[in-house]
Amino acid sequence: MSAPPAGLTPGVWADVIGQPDVVAELQAAVAQPASMTHAWLFTGPPGSGRSVAARAFAAALQCPQGGDGTCHACRTALSGSHADVHRVVPEGLSIGVAEVRELVRVAGRAPSQGRWQIIVVEDADRMTEQAGNTVLKMLEEPPPRTVFLLCAPSLHPDDVPVTIRSRCRVVGLRTPPVDAVAEVLVRRDGIDPALAAWSAAAAGGHVGRARHLARDESARLARKAVLDIPLSLVSLAACLNAADDLVGSAKEESDRATAAVDGVETDAVKASLGVGARGPGVAAASRGAGVLKELEKRQKSRATRLGRDSLDRALVDLAALYRDALVISVVEASAGETPVTLAHPDRRADAAELARRIGPEGALRRIDAILAARTAVEQNVKPQIAIEALTVALRLPA
Numbered sequence: 001m002s003a004p005p006a007g008l009t010p011g012v013w014a015d016v017i018g019q020p021d022v023v024a025e026l027q028a029a030v031a032q033p034a035s036m037t038h039a040w041l042f043t044g045p046p047g048s049g050r051s052v053a054a055r056a057f058a059a060a061l062q063c064p065q066g067g068d069g070t071c072h073a074c075r076t077a078l079s080g081s082h083a084d085v086h087r088v089v090p091e092g093l094s095i096g097v098a099e100v101r102e103l104v105r106v107a108g109r110a111p112s113q114g115r116w117q118i119i120v121v122e123d124a125d126r127m128t129e130q131a132g133n134t135v136l137k138m139l140e141e142p143p144p145r146t147v148f149l150l151c152a153p154s155l156h157p158d159d160v161p162v163t164i165r166s167r168c169r170v171v172g173l174r175t176p177p178v179d180a181v182a183e184v185l186v187r188r189d190g191i192d193p194a195l196a197a198w199s200a201a202a203a204g205g206h207v208g209r210a211r212h213l214a215r216d217e218s219a220r221l222a223r224k225a226v227l228d229i230p231l232s233l234v235s236l237a238a239c240l241n242a243a244d245d246l247v248g249s250a251k252e253e254s255d256r257a258t259a260a261v262d263g264v265e266t267d268a269v270k271a272s273l274g275v276g277a278r279g280p281g282v283a284a285a286s287r288g289a290g291v292l293k294e295l296e297k298r299q300k301s302r303a304t305r306l307g308r309d310s311l312d313r314a315l316v317d318l319a320a321l322y323r324d325a326l327v328i329s330v331v332e333a334s335a336g337e338t339p340v341t342l343a344h345p346d347r348r349a350d351a352a353e354l355a356r357r358i359g360p361e362g363a364l365r366r367i368d369a370i371l372a373a374r375t376a377v378e379q380n381v382k383p384q385i386a387i388e389a390l391t392v393a394l395r396l397p398a
């Protein structure tokens with residue numbers, strides 16, 4: 001385990017991995033409360049730790065010592081129980097105006113015990129237009145002790161309206177280096193060093209994904225199944241089978257994740273409504289039906305999102321294997337012996353075989369097809385249809 005560089009106390013920043021410039025910038029802001037910026041936008045590629053950085057910043061702002069990581073303010077802010085740090089996380093496909101109104105109400109209050117009233121909006125790119133307008137009004141005239149921390153992936157910067165972005169100080173995170181991710185898996189999660197190194201490399205510096213791969217064997221098997229697809233696509237039947245597998249396992253994963261929470265949630269709501277107890281009055285019963293229907297709608301939206309996210313992850317993995325093939329064929333063509341960094345270093349042999357069979361143009365064409373499929377799914381094309389079209393386009397030449 002490497003010690004932190006001299007002069008830098010990790011404190012609340014310990015889990016902000018591989019972002020020394022960002023940490024320095026945020027520490028400087030904490031040290032200058034008089035010139036505080038009231039709206040920040042944390043952006044970076046998926047897995048770079050946007051929300052982790054935002055949370056650490058929130059803790060440092062509330063901490064009387066500027067983020068020692070050990071006091072009550074630091075601990076509660078990091079664990080999500082600080083009274084003056086509020087998080088908005090979309091459960092479904094979007095952050096609606098009702099969630100944002102509640103947040104605006106809170107934002108208008110003076111901090112109850114901390115130094116700041118802090119509002120963290122994760123996935124700010126998922127705010128509906130109406131919700132975005134409500135936040136914008138707040139950013140135009142922020143209350144003096146209120147700080148907004150918005151997080152959004154940098155892949156689609158346009159997803160956060162420019163009217164909001166222009167009022168924010170932008171903090172850009174980068175993909176953390178693989179060895180920094182591995183180090184954190186060992187230190188914080190107690191993962192065996194060899195497995196940590198493999199998972200960090202296989203996840204390409206995506207911290208959450210690396211942790212998931214390291215901890216969960218079924219995640220490793222799912223990744224293997226996805227990366228086995230390109231070389232299996234030798235016939236139309238194989239293409240259709242692969243599409244079934246991709247869509248099926250995404251659905252399975254989201255079913256598993258939702259089953260765990262849906263039942264508990266529904267029971268809790270039923271209990272609070274008195275459903276199933278001695279017959280409620282007619283008015284209460286119809287109100288209850290409305291609440292349950294609303295809950296069902298929310299759960300369905302969440303399941304759709306989880307299913308899409310899982311499918312999207314598989315597509316990103318696939319695209320990366322074709323990218324590896326592209327890199328290998330270009331490097332070989334230029335007769336260079338430069339060692340290239342692959343997205344899936346453990347599948348180098350597959351990438352080389354693909355490179356041999358489809359060449360650089362074939363790899364490029366397939367990467368384009370995958371991007372098109374991701375867009376289609378995002379735009380509500382039925383996954384089965386989008387993915388069948390994709391796997392047929394990925395078919396190997398005879």
Ligand SMILES: [Zn+2]
Pocket residue numbers: 063064065066067068069070071072073074075
């Ligand atoms: Zn502290």
